[in-house]
Amino acid sequence: MPTRRLYYDDAFLQEFTARVMHCEVLPPDLNAGITGTVWGLILDRTAFYPTSGGQPNDLGKIGDANVLDVRDEGDDILHLVDRKPSNPDVNGCINWPRRFDHMQQHTGQHLLSAMFQERFGLPTVSFHLGAEICTIDLRGPEPTAEFLEGAERAANKAIFEDRPVNVRYGTADQLAQQGVRKDVDRDGILRAIEIEGADLQPCGGTHVKSTGQIGLILVRRCTKVRQDWRVEFVCGGRSERIARHDFHLLRQTAEKLNCAAEDLVVAASRVLAERDANFKTLRSAQERLAEVEAALALQTTPPGTAGFRVFARLFEGVPADYLGFFATAFAKSEKAIALLAASEGGHLLFAQHPSAGKDMNALLKQVLERSSGKGGGTRDFARGRLTEESQAGKAVALAKELLSVS
Numbered sequence: 001m002p003t004r005r006l007y008y009d010d011a012f013l014q015e016f017t018a019r020v021m022h023c024e025v026l027p028p029d030l031n032a033g034i035t036g037t038v039w040g041l042i043l044d045r046t047a048f049y050p051t052s053g054g055q056p057n058d059l060g061k062i063g064d065a066n067v068l069d070v071r072d073e074g075d076d077i078l079h080l081v082d083r084k085p086s087n088p089d090v091n092g093c094i095n096w097p098r099r100f101d102h103m104q105q106h107t108g109q110h111l112l113s114a115m116f117q118e119r120f121g122l123p124t125v126s127f128h129l130g131a132e133i134c135t136i137d138l139r140g141p142e143p144t145a146e147f148l149e150g151a152e153r154a155a156n157k158a159i160f161e162d163r164p165v166n167v168r169y170g171t172a173d174q175l176a177q178q179g180v181r182k183d184v185d186r187d188g189i190l191r192a193i194e195i196e197g198a199d200l201q202p203c204g205g206t207h208v209k210s211t212g213q214i215g216l217i218l219v220r221r222c223t224k225v226r227q228d229w230r231v232e233f234v235c236g237g238r239s240e241r242i243a244r245h246d247f248h249l250l251r252q253t254a255e256k257l258n259c260a261a262e263d264l265v266v267a268a269s270r271v272l273a274e275r276d277a278n279f280k281t282l283r284s285a286q287e288r289l290a291e292v293e294a295a296l297a298l299q300t301t302p303p304g305t306a307g308f309r310v311f312a313r314l315f316e317g318v319p320a321d322y323l324g325f326f327a328t329a330f331a332k333s334e335k336a337i338a339l340l341a342a343s344e345g346g347h348l349l350f351a352q353h354p355s356a357g358k359d360m361n362a363l364l365k366q367v368l369e370r371s372s373g374k375g376g377g378t379r380d381f382a383r384g385r386l387t388e389e390s391q392a393g394k395a396v397a398l399a400k401e402l403l404s405v406s
């Protein structure tokens with residue numbers, strides 16, 4: 001005997017009695033996050049919905065046991081529970097907040113899919129009800145912002161009209177005559193869900209009694225996934241939570257920017273423009289400072305053997321760009337060589353005036369062979385970065401030593 005699916009005719013049934021028809025120990029299912037011993041129960045009847053058609057399974061209790069998963073196994077429904085029932089006659093109890101949330105999302109999906117198809121000619125090819133967000137995948141041209149808003153508005157209008165949601169049974173032909181949204185190629189009597197005046201769709205899932213119970217639909221992002229368009233949405237209690245969350249975000253951001261929420265875009269644009277201007281000013285000040293420091297360094301670095309001026313320094317508290325400004329200014333002088341490092345970030349920069357005739361890239365490679373890091377460049381200008389920034393001082397000293405013997 002197949003399991004009688006009580007939710008087919010009464011999706012609002014939260015408690016039921018049933019008889020255990022089959023009970024066996026199942027191996028752990030790591031894929032489903034089930035690590036301990038579990039029992040698989042088949043009952044003569046159940047109100048537990050198994051994962052199928054994009055809607056996740058119910059949770060709850062069967063007797064004292066917690067229901068961990070519910071699976072559709074053809075004619076049977078398999079309940080995975082964490083202990084064996086002591087009695088063949090059991091009481092089942094559905095985790096109702098979870099189920100009602102699923103019914104709000106699922107019925108909302110029927111309505112939203114119907115609006116996309118009817119008004120914009122975009123059929124739904126798949127549906128997913130996630131823990132946070134629900135999605136439908138639409139096929140066809142990219143839905144514009146007007147399409148998304150239009151479908152959302154039309155669906156919410158049907159919610160405000162509180163239309164009845166009915167269960168209908170019929171053959172594929174009978175349903176086709178009644179204008180079913182999705183053609184089915186199955187024999188026998190099929191179950192379909194009708195939203196009066198809006199939609200008729202074959203479905204074995206659980207749904208609310210009238211559209212008013214969906215509460216509100218909020219359409220969120222739309223992204224391209226392979227050849228389709230994935231529309232994110234939430235319904236009912238999720239809409240309330242997400243709208244509240246969005247408002248908190250807006251308010252917190254507005255407080256940070258010291259403005260009203262309505263002025264956020266203007267305020268954020270102003271802050272970004274100020275940041276960009278400050279960055280340019282700071283960069284140009286750093287460049288001038290580096291030139292002055294390089295000129296001073298040239299004065300205090302008299303030419304050594306064969307006229308080389310070798311300057312080695314570990315800078316503290318400067319960005320990597322500063323090394324570049326300094327090195328460029330310093331290496332403008334004949335036979336000048338700058339061996340520089342920044343203690344923050346472990347940046348290295350070796351540069352020379354071409355007349356020095358050394359190979360900065362080869363020198364950098366030699367240093368990086370001994371202290372791990374990455375980098376490269378030309379004969380006159382080479383940059384690198386050490387894996388350990390604390391090694392920057394040693395790396396400069398090593399470069400100077402290697403240079404003196406080359």
Ligand SMILES: [Zn+2]
Nearest residue numbers: 106193203205
């Ligand atoms: Zn459905």
